[in-house]
Amino acid sequence: MKIAVVQFPGTNCEHETLVAARSAGLSGEIFRWNRPAEELSDFDGYIIPGGFSYQDRLRAGAIASKEPVMESLREEAADGKPIIGICNGFQILVESGLLPGLGGVDVALAQNVMVSKGEIVRRGFYCAWTTLRHEAPPERCSGSFLLKKGDLVRMPLAHAEGNLVTVDEDLMERLNEENQVIFRYCDEGGWVEDEFPVNVNGSLESIAAICNPEGNVLGMMPHPERSSFAWQLPPTDPGKSAGDMGSPGPGRRIFESMKRYIEVRR
Amino acid sequence: MKIIGRKDQEVESSLRSAGLGLTVSEARSIAEVLGRDPTVPELFNYDTMWSEHCSYKSSRATLNEFLHTSGPNVVQGPEEDAGIVAIDDEWCVVIAHESHNHPSQILPNEGAATGIGGIVRDVNCMGAKVVATADPLRFGDPFGEDKNHVRWVAEGVVDGIWQYGNALGVPIIAGDVVFDESFDTNCLVNVVAIGVVKRGEIIKSRAPAGAGEKGYDVIVVGKPTDSSGFGGVTFASEELREEDEEANRGAIQIPDPFLKNVLFKANEALFKLTREEGITIGFKDLGGGGFTCASSEMGASAGYGMDLDLDHLHKASEDLPPEVVACAETQERFMLICPPELTPRALKIYNEDWDLPNVYEGARASVVGKVTTNGRYITRYKGEVTCDVSIEHLTRGIRYSREERPRKISLTEPDIVAPEDLTELLLKVLASPNVSSREHIYRYYDTEVQGNSVIRPGEADAGLIAPVRGEKFGIALSVDSNPFYGRISPYWAGATAVAEAMRNVAAIGAYPATLTDCLNFGNPEKPEAFWEFRECVRGLADAAKALWLKGYEDTPVPIVSGNVSFYNESPEGTVDPSPIIACVGLIDDVRNAVTMNLKKAGNAIYLVGPRFDELGGSEYYRTAYGVTGANAPKVRFDLERSMIYATIDSIAEKLVVSAHDISNGGLGATAAEMALVGKGDLGMELALDSASTEDLSADRLIFSESSGFLLECEGGAEVELEKLLKGYCLAIMKLGKVTGSPEIVMTHQGKKVVQMDLETAKKAWTGGLVEAMR
Incomplete structure (x- = not known):
């Protein structure tokens, strides 16, 4: 099972993302944006990693979403292959319309706004560990294929624009009904609260990740590759010192899910 | 340009109108060597x-006179863009440290960003992968006369750092921030970058x-x-x-x-x-x-x-x-x-x-x-x-030999009587912009990118990364310098900066492998400023020499890179002497590192390093009484070395489960921080009577910034830890224990002198920096 980690100018998480994918048993390589796009069809799945593609010019993800490789990814997605966009990768998938995948650019990832007790307490870039609650049933989505509804997964986030917004009033209802909401930000006990710091960036309904209607394309703001080894965990987490340097962290479940999804699809 | 045969003032005016900084005699010497007009x-x-900046013409002689730049682990000293020390037989760590003070004062965002941009190039060009940066920052008084400008500079600098570092994809894992009115019109923006490279692949x-x-x-x-x-x-x-x-x-x-x-x-x-x-x-x-x-x-x-x-x-x-x-x-x-x-x-x-x-x-x-x-x-x-x-x-x-003259320092110790209950004062110190939580700043920094971070800002005294997949070793990084000590004694400012930077990495269990120095001073053409520079260098070199490299007796911790920044001066005044030190620590296995959050109720708390009556430059003097004082903390070299290596050993032997060094705010702030960085459910109960061999009042015991550590001992390991400390000839000062109640209690001579609930403390401690940077 071979995956491509797609690299744009300004991407900065490709190496650790490939390492994390390999730790879950996937093989793969980093795929530079100006390689012939048709070579992408040789791969079984795709990850668009985090970073600042094209310097976030215009809007985060806007320029990369117009690259030829994205046209190829659109075709591969239509074929049912899994695509996971992480952080800037999520932004690119939203800008390209692959997410939420309803035919247009239906949501945006806007600047973070941290609100507590009715007051804005902070704006912009924020880096911290967070807990995600899995909102969909098992096997709903490629990147959370192995997770049960209600499972909690810890991983860090680091972004300035992860605040999911929409002008379509019916969209949220549809995303919820179709189980396209994959993760929500919650506290360590699994409680979702629409207040900073639990809702860390002001996102609608505390949404951290969504998938397309078919479930093969997933976009998430937090970084599972930074939580794929136990030693990466924060010091207050009892799992941190467990096992050897290869021991898994919670984020590895995302890559293991992708692997399982590819296996099942075959 | 016509120089030969023209009068000094004509040459002077030609040089200035061309925008050149050369002196007339420098220009004449060039013409003489060329045998024609240049x-x-x-x-x-x-x-x-x-x-x-390029030639170190004022500083070179002093640096050569005092600094030890070689050592058994040195692969490359300060002769190139970055210094290099060995991690093991295969891997090396590359480090560079510079200032970008002047640009950051004028255009804070661009100045600080290009500071990061420049320092990562220095490391990358050695063939290394840049794996972390640190940013020691000094800003003016956020509540003083220039407060609006000071805050504008501070915010712009922090923005410039995160906007550059985050986009580049290099985590910022360490740093420090000090607010002091001597930086009102001259901020300091130092930048440190580290990289890893295989020994055979250095370029x-x-x-x-x-x-x-x-x-x-x-x-x-x-x-x-x-x-x-x-x-x-x-x-x-x-x-x-x-x-x-x-x-x-x-x-x-x-x-x-x-x-x-x-x-x-x-x-x-x-x-x-x-x-x-x-x-x-x-x-x-x-x-x-x-x-x-x-x-x-x-x-x-x-x-x-x-x-x-x-x-x-x-x-x-x-x-x-x-x-x-x-x-x-x-x-x-x-x-x-x-x-x-x-x-x-x-x-x-x-x-x-x-x-x-x-x-x-x-x-x-x-x-x-x-x-x-x-x-x-x-x-x-x-x-x-x-x-x-x-x-x-x-x-x-060219080289200049500059004149030095000791600055007349007329500071005195204040005559103070502290209240019996010190809780309010401790809260005040915790809320000081120089002691309070740095979270407001480091949440802007991507501390996780590259996926190597093991210990991040706010979790311990130093950051720690595991930069090579498949290897267990870790690189720790810390920075330090206290301008208030510099104001009192440039010599001890240099020495304490080295000692504290080393303590910072020791507190997580890493051994100090190398140091860098970025020396920020006023105009070296003024003899007092040049004296301050020399005193600082002498102090930091003495400390590096006396504290030894691990495993090598009488061998200094090498200083492999650095930078001198003079002219941090404006008509309003000069900066407090600021020898900013970075320390790279190494640990064999990152999983053996400890953080500073308290681990378990019932565990004993030990003090390493007795308290002395040396509160000059302390946060306590400044916050509570608005004075600097005259007795800056000293480094007792033999004691310091024992403290550092005893702490490293006790962590390696798993006798200690959390550690925090004592610095700004003294033992009181150190104890509070160990409780505050955790989940808030563990407190501490300490009896201060054994904390000094001198007869000190409770406020001095709590707020003295004499160097030291607080160690949390693994349950049942007290005997072994005490044996280890005695082996280093350190006094046994078991002050108390971790408790399951969310408060810090301190007693002295049978009386309760501090009773502080953690919720109140958290508010004070997390709010201080937010308030200063609003």
Whole structure:
């Protein structure tokens, strides 16, 4: 099972993302944006990693979403292959319309706004560990294929624009009904609260990740590759010192899910 | 420019109107060596290379006199862009440390961003992968007369750092911030970068052997040269004056982390190719002094000359004067020297594979000249020879022996009577912008990118990364310097900065492997400022020497890199002496590192390092009484060494499960922080009676900033820990224990002197910096 980690100018998480994918048993390589796009069809799945593609010019993800490789990814997605966009990768998938995948650019990832007790307490870039609650049933989505509804997964986030917004009033209802909401930000006990710091960036309904209607394309703001080894965990987490340097962290479940999804699809 | 035969004042006025910083006698000596009047571009080249920034003309003698730059683990001392020490037989850590003070005061965002941009180039050009940065920052008084400007500078600097570092993809894992009115008109923005490289894959910043004889190509890669940063090193070598602000703004470079990100990846591809083919190249960043500095140093350090054609350099505009092309400090550029047979492949990597021309308008790699054997530094432009001078004379620079005179320091100890209940005072100290939680700042920093972070800002005294997958070793990084001690005693400021930076890495269980020093002072032409500089260097060198490298008796911890920043001075005054030290620590297995959050109720708390009556420069004196005091903390070298190595050993032997060093705010702040960084459910109960051999009042015991640690002992390991401490001849000071109730309680002579609930403390501690940077 071979995956491509797609690299744009300004991407900065490709190496650790490939390492994390390999730790879950996937093989793969980093795929530079100006390689012939048709070579992408040789791969079984795709990850668009985090970073600042094209310097976030215009809007985060806007320029990369117009690259030829994205046209190829659109075709591969239509074929049912899994695509996971992480952080800037999520932004690119939203800008390209692959997410939420309803035919247009239906949501945006806007600047973070941290609100507590009715007051804005902070704006912009924020880096911290967070807990995600899995909102969909098992096997709903490629990147959370192995997770049960209600499972909690810890991983860090680091972004300035992860605040999911929409002008379509019916969209949220549809995303919820179709189980396209994959993760929500919650506290360590699994409680979702629409207040900073639990809702860390002001996102609608505390949404951290969504998938397309078919479930093969997933976009998430937090970084599972930074939580794929136990030693990466924060010091207050009892799992941190467990096992050897290869021991898994919670984020590895995302890559293991992708692997399982590819296996099942075959 | 006509110099020979003209009067001093005529020469002076020609130099000034051309925008040159050279003195008349410097200009005359150049004309004398050339045997003719120099051209304007030649004078600018000399002006650049002989600036304080490039030549260390005032500081070199002092640095050579005091600093120990070699050692058993040193792979490369301070002679190139970055220093290198060995981690093991295979891997090395590369470190560089610089200041970007002047630009950050004028344009905080761009100044700080290009500070990060420059320091990561210094590390990358050694062939290393840049794995972390740290940012020691000094701002003015956020509540003083200049508060609005101070806050504008502080916010801009923090923005510049995160916007650059996050986009580049290098985690910021350490730093410190101090607010002090001496920085009202002169902020300090120091930057530290570290990288990893295999010992056999280090690339030198010089022309390779044979380059002159075989006519190696000189290639410039990166952004098209423009006029930005022209005069940067000269401006950094003068005092800041408000009326010059307009002109100085033009001397500040323009950052571009996006282009740097792509360049780093292209560099990596180039390094990989040269390693596979066994080709030796020279590689250097274009930083201070721009093209002139990089090209002349790369040639001169290998004993070669250079013949360069500025027409072939890619530029943003074709009508730039030759001295601007040569000396501008356009960012995001490197210089490569390679055998001609590699050139087409090198150009392909940058111009096609990584597509620089389409990634950034005008960016590319261009061949600009050849290495020669004639010892001349020659540049040509638009059909003329614009410079033809001895490369050795140009790069050797000049030395000044500056006069020193002790500054008269007339500070006294205050006469104070503290209240019996010290809870309110402790809360006040915790809320001070210099003690309070740094969270407001570090949440802007991507501390996780690259996925190597083991300990992040706010979790312990030092950051820790596991930078090589498949390896267990970790690199710890910390920075330190206390300007208030510097105000009282420059010598002890130097010594305490070294000791604290070392304690910081020891507190997580790493051993100090190397130090860097960035020395920030006023105008060295003033004897008092130069005295402060010398005293600081003497103090930090003494400490590095007396604290020893682990496993090597009587061997100093080597100082492998550093920077001197003079002229941090304006008509309003000079900065408090600030010898900022960074310490790299190493640990064999990152899983053995400890953090500072309390682990378990019932565990015993030990104090290492008795309290002394030395509260000069303390947060307590300043916050509670508004005074500096006169007794700055000293470093008791033998005691300090024992404390540091006992702490490292006790962590390695798993006797200690959390540790925190004692510094700003004293034992009181240290204890509170250990409780506050956890989940808030564990407190502490401490009896202070044994904390000193002197008869000190409770407030002095709590707030003295004498060096030391608080250690949380693993349950049942008390006997073994005490044995270990005794083995280092350290006094046993078991002060109390971790409790399951969310409060800090301290008693003295049977009386409760502090009872502080953690919720109140958290509010004070997390709010202080937010308030100061609002």
